[in-house]
Amino acid sequence: MTVSLCVREPYRVDGDRQFRFGVVAAAAVPGIGALSPVVSSDGAAAMGGHIDDTLGNRLSRYLADGVAIDDAVEALLGAEDVASRRGRQLHGVGRSSCVTVSGRDCVAAADRDGDHYTAAGTHLPNEAALDAMVDRYTGAAFGDDPLAERLIDALTAAREVGIDSRRGDSDSDGPLTVGSAAVRVVTTESTDDRRFYNDLRVDASESPITDLETTYNAALLGYEQTVDAYGEPDAPSSP
Structure with a gap:
């Protein structure tokens, strides 16, 4: 159902440590x-499997209170009944x-974790998609x-391998043809300008990842046009 990548990138501005947190999902x-x-200034997480639309808000509150993400996820899932917990995939x-958790009832599920990233997916044709996504991201991590x-480029690498056996396209005869994709990035650095390209969604499309990339390019152009027309209050490092 879902393939996703969560990352944390620390960096410094004027000697102060800052963080970029981001998620991309399809x-x-x-x-x-x-x-x-x-995604918040305290962390980044993504859900797959049986998604509870309240779980994200509860996780964000834990993180805002200073609870480590692995402890927060353990507490949230530990409070659920066994059947619900077995159907969850949650990482971040x-x-x-x-933390990475893939319940035993998640179908064709796998996950990966590194020093500053996690990746996971369900209904995967194989685990090569996760490896391709992680390899593409780590090859460009902390880049300019x-x-x-x-993140979108990493998701594209996963799509090129194949991310869902149920999707109907040129490579599969699955029953589902309409999907979605999203990217969100939050930085702890205080800025006065809104970066339009950091929070984008394609909610229903037959080519969601390609459309997300197109939407990103348009949003980046719009941001650059706005800066050219009205100026930028500050010049922070690129998120």
């Missing part, structure tokens, strides 16, 4: 951007830790391009 059903990505990164752009 699904073979509409509306994944409204449910799966959970906080300021100092990461905006994080949102690098």
